[in-house]
Amino acid sequence: MYFSIEQIDPHNEPALKAWWEVGQAATAGRASMPWPVWEQMRSIATTTNPERALVFLAAIDGREMVGAALAAHPLLENTHGVELELYVRPDRRREGIATALLAEAEALTRGAGRTTVWSAALVPPGGTAPGEAFAHARGFDVASRESMKELTMADYRARRQAALDAVGGASDGYEIVTFDTVCPEEHLVSFGRLLGMLNAEIPLGDLDLADAEWTPERMRAAEQRQVAIGRHVLTAIAIAPGGTVAGASDVRVNDTSPTQGQVGITLVDPGHRGRRLGLALKVATHDLALSSYPRLRSVETSNAEVNTHMNAVNEQLGYRTVETVLELQKKL
Template sequence: MVDIEQLNPRNEAALRAWWDVGNQANAYRPGKPWPVWEQSRVSLPAHNPERGVTLLAAIDGREMVGAGLLVRPLKENLHTAMAFAYVRPDRTREGIGRRLVRELEVVAAGDGRTTLQGEAYLPPGVSGTAPEAFGRAMGYAVASRESIKELATADYLQRRSGLVERAPVPDGYRVITFDTVCPEEHLASFGRLLGMLMSEVPLGELDLAASDWPPERIREAEQRQVDTGRHVLTAMALAPDGAVAGVSDVRVDDSDTVHGQVGITIVDPAHRGRRLGLALKVATHDLALASYPALESVDTSNAEVNTWMNAVNEALGYRTIETLLELQKKL
């Protein structure tokens, strides 16, 4: 009999077994789809008032054969939760994944969540795969499609001079960069731009609402990044009047300095049409490489319908390695 149990993330031995299951379950995917152990060891037990985390373990005797993760936002979108289920490759097709998802749904419903979201991954241009079929069988519809892209930094360096020529910083604007902590004089304007994110990013049918980012919330989020060893390498475009016109970042963890991830990229609609997005991307990638010379790759994801951002990323040298299906179910 396989038992489904909740796991205490502060139990390091149990957390390592949970991490191992997820690592094995994602080993078939291209790129670097699973965090290194040290990232999970630090981040999962850390207190975070922005989110609630529940870990599940599928136990067969003394072995962990499946792992579940439920993430609940605690500041906004309180009707939603994100659910993930992983099964060890040698134990698939035994109903373990189905039981994990059902238990995640029970936990979510018990916390008052009415919309559950998840993800399925498949090769580009392919449909009808097992993860897609599993989501459909569990009642999850495709709410959005995204492309997961990866950039080899060597390719970026070969293209860089041409990119700078194509996207100089517009007259009257300037671009500043920083590691994680926003300069105080730009904090309020930065929060205003962050509050636009959900309304400006293509969400498809995802049931998500915008959020507010007052200065104190930003500072608390920055401190959590610092405490867990994550560097949010940020480029910020300032308009002629001093307002934040756009922002982009690349995130690198102290525990994995050869791989980075793009976090957010947004340009205020009032300042679009000036190639600020490309200029910001060049600035963040330059900062990441200056900070971490051994950086080998960076990954990102964008909605397939976001043609502008996809074009910017392709100009930098990003190549699609996977399709991400954003799944959603009303409980």
């Protein structure tokens, strides 16, 4: 059956809506990472992002869109690679559509002078799924394995006091400061220093990713973009006795999806570990999320399977594994 691969303009709303509908259909059955609602996707696609350039690809058969791909080109670091997502309408699978979309994305990657493609496949815990075999057959390696976990707010409420008791006095002397998206000016530089450690401190497996430099200017620009797309980054930072930011965690909630949240980062400076700051910060962010969004039903997070400490923290809060994320990498 004939189909063509075309690049679409995200400002062409009917084309973007058709693209979104393909992704919605393709992801309808997965256990985690719900597909963004239309209003959120439209905002993300049409709001300028200084961090990444987005390329929207579509597989079109006649007047129907049957496949979709999103290629994100990092602009500030890791500019040697492209982050790729592929989606095929369920009734059109096994027709070579994903293969054609991948070939076009790889051609664009080479044309941009980039050498690496990153993607992901979701599989059941301890199991497999067609996306894994597809990736292996096309030259992708599994660079890291992550556990995707979900926490219902009912479970969190039931476990919250026990989590606070576990923190106890371990973090005495540290102040927990919370905010919605925009970091207080007095902590901006120190918070940026901590964020710059992220890729060096979290288990990345074989992923070829470099650290980022978070200047105050970059942080403010990133905050304003979150505000522009209606995403609230509900953040807690731990302030050490000397005034530096020793740790941070956040829960992200979109105004268009107030019942679902997602953890962005949780990171504690190595020099301040062993004081239960990770657990204290997570309790603070989940409390902030609940007070800000009373209709919040659940929060998702993902951590490398080898990150035993953070996985233990999440289990203590009541998170349960719902899927495994295979972080995929292909060197062109």
